[in-house]
Amino acid sequence: MKSIGARITVFYAITTTAILACLFVAGHYLLESYLIHQLDEINEAQFKHLKATLGPDYRTLTPSTVDDRIREATESASSLFYVDMHGPMTNRFFKSHNLQGHSIPDLVGQHTYSIDVDRIGELRVSEFLLPPFEVMVGTPLAPVYDLLAGYRKVFFGLLAAMLVASIVIGYVLSKLILRPVRVIQATANRIRSDNLNERIPVAEVKDEISQLARLLNQMFDRLETSFDEIRRFSADASHELKTPLSLVRLHAERLMINSDLDASQKESVQVQLEELARVGQIIDELLFLSRADARAITIDLxxxxxxxxxxxxxxxxxxxxxxxxxxxxxxxxxxxxxxxxxxxxxxxxxxxxxxxxxxxxxxxxxxxxxxxxxxxxxxxxxxxxxxxxxxxxxxxxxxxxxxxxxxxxxxxxxxxxxxxxxxxxxxxxxxxxxxxxxxxxxxxxxxxxxxxxxxxxxxxx
Ligand SMILES: Nc1ncnc2c1ncn2[C@@H]1O[C@H](COP(=O)(O)OP(=O)(O)O)[C@@H](O)[C@H]1O
Ligand SMILES: [Mg+2]
CATH class of the missing domain: 3.30.565.10 (Histidine kinase-like ATPase, C-terminal domain)
Structure with missing residues (x-):
């Protein structure tokens, strides 16, 4: 990428989009943990409700009374909770209807876990002890996953919008940052030998770019001084040459007119005069050019x-x-x-x-x-x-x-x-x-x- 502006734009767009993506991934993880924790708390609340319905004397009750009481406590929220209660011999004591005869698998050593139950789907399960029973309360995980899918959808939409917005912002930003550089570029491009007095505008603020502009201006100052010296030198040199040249010419002309030169001598003096005229013309031309460079020529319009x-x-x-x-x-x-x-x-x-x-x-x-x-x-x-x-x-x-x-x-x-x-x-x-x-x-x-x-x-x- 040759343009700094393009590099700034791409860098800005990638950085902001990547930061947003990281934030969303972290958000996804935290939201998922929070929702699952909430499910564990709901399961616990349901267990407490169950325990309260059974009453403190549940050990003395007949199995059918226990069954009735549990059903009373669970049926009202049968779409939300799955209850599986079993005794010490692992023969099931109670299963809520919505389990449709299936059991909630017991993961040894874990009290809260997610598990896939046949034909029911994934459940968040909490295991409680109600001696001599073990009670497993499960809640479907599907709503949590639906919510997370919605979150991801919003995330991808926002990510695309962020990418577009950051490209636009990055582009505008790079234009703003590089504006002083473009001013330097345009001025430096304009400065030539015939307008060496032009300078780059320097901003009030003391930043790196104004420092650079100041340095370039100092360089132009030095260049202008050297150019002026060169111009003055060629103007002075041309001027200084003209006087001796006129004298030589004068002497050659006098030689031509006054003396008794033979033909070949006259011819060589003639050549001298012609060459002198040529040198004189070159000096005039050089003088004109150096005066034009120094803007010392005026035209009469x-x-x-x-x-x-x-x-x-x-x-x-x-x-x-x-x-x-x-x-x-x-x-x-x-x-x-x-x-x-x-x-x-x-x-x-x-x-x-x-x-x-x-x-x-x-x-x-x-x-x-x-x-x-x-x-x-x-x-x-x-x-x-x-x-x-x-x-x-x-x-x-x-x-x-x-x-x-x-x-x-x-x-x-x-x-x-x-x-x-x-x-x-x-x-x-x-x-x-x-x-x-x-x-x-x-x-x-x-x-x-x-x-x-x-x-x-x-x-x-
Ligand atoms: N009409 C033209 N056709 C071809 N070449 C030309 C023509 N005019 C100028 N030139 C070339 O440009 C050069 C520079 O021209 P000029 O500055 O007038 O200098 P000079 O005539 O003293 O050589 C010439 O030497 C010549 O080679
Ligand atoms: Mg010519």
Whole structure:
């Protein structure tokens, strides 16, 4: 059983039902002993009545007078008592009619006992001495057994009801006990590198669970401090690198312009400049990411119609695509406006476009589909490349992940999509990659919240 809740429920149900069963068994035993003891007392009372009816002079009476007196004493309660009286020679002296001629067997050495009498049933028998006679008074045990059978029936009914009730109570109890654990679980699950300041709510009471929550919060405090230090370090490092890099670049440019370098020397200075530009770009990207992690990036949201934004982007995208021998097609549907940071979303789309151009074959087509509907602006870029597996679709958004470093774009850093994701996140949107339709490459979908978009039919992107 994997769930603690289920274990608590089962444990509670079994324990309470077992306790109840033990109580009932003990009750059964005590009730049976009590009832049988009562029968013994009734038998004794009947014997005393018999003795009183016979009177003190019973030894001097004739057998027929004794017989009459005994009959007088026993006949009135003939359904309840069986009387068997015999003398010293064991020849029967008196037997009540209800014995139908049978004798009550005598168990040697026992004065009260239960015994089965032929055709009469089980009797509880008490043996008394009325010298020179032995008197055996018996009472049927059937009513006692009937009562015990009724008791058992009630017991099994109650046991079943108890089992059901204890399962319900155990379930509710386990839910109540585990509620703080679930709160811890949900909060711990939510805490990631970008919301490390969130903490588990700690209850006022000082129990084991609140202690655990406190310990976890202390651990999150330490983690947050370390993360902050790492972020500060990468921001500082990027910053510190930029100044010497600019100086090196400046010197290389001056070398290129002023000195009399031969062709091969000029070429190597050119390579240096290109590499410096690449390093500079990586530093900028790293700086952006560490500032985004530290939530130090602000976005400048401007309410606008997507058509206008896309029109501007389409112009540049088309030129860029043509340069690569690829066709760029853009299409927008839907009415309304969106609030986005123009520059940043453009940066995202350009990044996606460059990636798509890197994988598209000459003569291929890149489609940008835009749909504004139901409060969401959905942009979807589809290329003609080889596409990716579902695992790769998630991987590519991680930092420094380049699945094809030897591909067409040797200048890529593997940070473009990580930056795109953090920009989309700043807009409270979502970006994901999926394998596109059969025959096409990768589809990257961006969803941005758009407050006043009108519902548009056929949201197919
Ligand atoms: N449209 C695409 N089709 C196939 N693979 C892609 C596509 N876009 C991105 N990728 C893969 O994802 C990796 C990461 O992309 P990105 O973060 O933009 O970094 P970079 O472009 O600098 O390599 C790329 O190196 C590439 O392998
Ligand atoms: Mg890229």
């Amino acid at each position: 401007v309410e606008q119609r997507p058509e206008a934004f896309l029109h501007g982007f389409e112009q540049d995208a088309r030129v860029l695509a043509e340069h690569h021998g690829v066709k760029f097609v853009c299409d927008h549907r839907g009415e309304g406006t969106v609030a986005v940071d123009n520059k940043r979303i453009r940066q995202v789309l350009l990044n996606l476009l460059v990636n798509a151009l890197n994988v598209s074959p000459p003569g291929g087509v890149i489609n940008l589909e835009s749909l504004l509907s139901d409060g969401v602006w959905r942009l979807s870029l589809v290329d003609d490349g080889p596409g990716l597996t579902p695992e790769q679709c998630e991987q590519i958004f991680e930092r420094f992940v380049r699945l094809n470093p030897a591909g067409k774009d040797p200048h890529g850093s593997g940070l473009g999509l990580a930056i795109s994701r953090s920009i989309v996140k700043l807009h409270k949107g979502d970006i994901r990659a999926t394998s596109s339709d059969v025959g096409r490459g990768l589809r990257i979908v961006i969803e941005l919240p758009a407050g006043n978009a009108i519902a548009w039919p056929a949201a197919t992107i």
